[in-house]
Amino acid sequence: MPKSINFGGGDEFPELFYDELNGVAFNAIPDTNTFDNEQFGEYWLGSEYLQWQPDRALVFDTDIGLGMDQLMNRQSFVWAVTLGQVSAVPEPENIVLLIGGLGLVSGMVIRKQKHLPKI
DSSP states (O other): OOOOOOOSSOSHHHHIIIIISOOOTTSOOOOOSSSSSOOSSEEEEEEEEETTEEEEEEEEETTTTEEEEEETTSOOBOOOOOGGGOOOOOOHHHHHHHHHHHHHHHHHHHHHHHTSOOO
């Protein structure tokens, strides 16, 4: 199965197409319950291809299953992802820091209570 050519614009769309949606080159993009209105054709990847060619940008073509550069004056699809569709994933380092901080604060409170005069 061919993979996308990486032109420096990232591999997120090819990974979505091939790995997550189980897409196949030269076939329509799979219709899923996860996304609405998937289209067969070129999707803008949103980054310029070359600095000295500002009229070109990267696209992922679901017709052939490859990434390529394309003139920016052509009509292509976009895949809009909003913040509402992305869930936050806690990072292990943050959880460790939180637990460590709570442990230090608890230790300070216990130590302070030992030194208070009893009434």
